[in-house]
Amino acid sequence: MPVTHAQRPTAAYINLDTLAANLRAMRDFVGENVKYMAVVKANAYGHGAVPCALRLESERVNWFGVAIPEEGVELRNGGVTTPILCLGTFWPGQESLAFDHDLTPVVFNEEEALRLNTLAFENNRILDIHVKVDTGMGRVGVRSDLWEQFAATLSSLKNLNVDGLMTHFAAAENPVENAFTELQIQRFNKAYDIFRAGGHSPTWSDLANSPGAIRHPDSRGNLVRLGGALYGLLDDILPNNIDQPQLKPVLSLRSRIADIKLIAAGQTLGYGRTFTTESDSRIALVPIGYADGYPRALSNKGSAEINGQIVPIVGRISMDWILIDVTDVAKPVIGDEVTLIGENIKATDIAGLVGTIGYEITCGLTSRVPRIYE
Numbered sequence: 001m002p003v004t005h006a007q008r009p010t011a012a013y014i015n016l017d018t019l020a021a022n023l024r025a026m027r028d029f030v031g032e033n034v035k036y037m038a039v040v041k042a043n044a045y046g047h048g049a050v051p052c053a054l055r056l057e058s059e060r061v062n063w064f065g066v067a068i069p070e071e072g073v074e075l076r077n078g079g080v081t082t083p084i085l086c087l088g089t090f091w092p093g094q095e096s097l098a099f100d101h102d103l104t105p106v107v108f109n110e111e112e113a114l115r116l117n118t119l120a121f122e123n124n125r126i127l128d129i130h131v132k133v134d135t136g137m138g139r140v141g142v143r144s145d146l147w148e149q150f151a152a153t154l155s156s157l158k159n160l161n162v163d164g165l166m167t168h169f170a171a172a173e174n175p176v177e178n179a180f181t182e183l184q185i186q187r188f189n190k191a192y193d194i195f196r197a198g199g200h201s202p203t204w205s206d207l208a209n210s211p212g213a214i215r216h217p218d219s220r221g222n223l224v225r226l227g228g229a230l231y232g233l234l235d236d237i238l239p240n241n242i243d244q245p246q247l248k249p250v251l252s253l254r255s256r257i258a259d260i261k262l263i264a265a266g267q268t269l270g271y272g273r274t275f276t277t278e279s280d281s282r283i284a285l286v287p288i289g290y291a292d293g294y295p296r297a298l299s300n301k302g303s304a305e306i307n308g309q310i311v312p313i314v315g316r317i318s319m320d321w322i323l324i325d326v327t328d329v330a331k332p333v334i335g336d337e338v339t340l341i342g343e344n345i346k347a348t349d350i351a352g353l354v355g356t357i358g359y360e361i362t363c364g365l366t367s368r369v370p371r372i373y374e
């Protein structure tokens, strides 16, 4: 691959065609009778929010979801015109962002509702909001004993319009928890009735994240909120023996060999001397480390692919470097490409080695790693 200008060759390559193909696979699987929200919070799970959103916008996604208003502003500044839902909260002082950048807040407490209503009143505006109800996640959302009261309060706030009602699943991916997920759906339906009875008529009713949309057809409402499915990161979330769409990872992480050394048997490598060569070895130095978000916990555990061969990471992963054992690789040379995440070594695979999920691996890639779109 040609290097266009001089830079460290460590980069995350984002395949936007795969992103679009994953959306299409979800549409085929879930159907066209619901609308689609692409969740692009946390820099699109590390994939780069603006380029991913612009591509998904050209695929006619109906909504974007972000965690915080700042992320919504970034999308607007990048040229995104599709509706944006801020899944988190507007902190005091951030309310004007909703008006200035056309962001739709999720509201789950009265204080936030009052602040938004006041500003909407001052601006002579009716602001669309989405209300989040807690149906069992126990995190963000209005508790069930307060639904009636909350619906009544919102009725009195004349400058807010409840455009959506939503909830979030605690364990939609887990078949053992099916009864709980169904209970969450029933509770949501009850919340919907309460808000209708309270005089609200939300356009959007949405419950499902990626696992909900795939596994629980009765949770789809009229909008599904997809994150992991779009990035092809569900391998370690969904059981593999269920009916599911074919989704492919969008991100690969690659670098190049910076140096190669012959190391005699019996020598130690790296910080802490955690690895000793058993025989005469050829060791390659690769410019990536935990400062790039490549987990230090992969020390002596991870692997890399070079010239189609899988080779082990040896010794501690340091801040800026790893070492790989290329003794068995035919004729490795400085500059050879090294794949840390790709078709044969998935983010979800390395997540499993360090006790986390693929989302945390891609989200964790730091800003030192350029995202290159292909």
Ligand SMILES: *Cc1c(COP(=O)(O)O)cnc(C)c1O
Binding pocket: 039, 041, 087, 168, 208, 209, 210, 211, 225, 226, 227, 228, 229
């Ligand atoms: C992150 C998030 C999603 C997307 O979840 P995935 O499992 O990645 O599809 C959906 N809804 C809410 C409220 C979220 O915070």
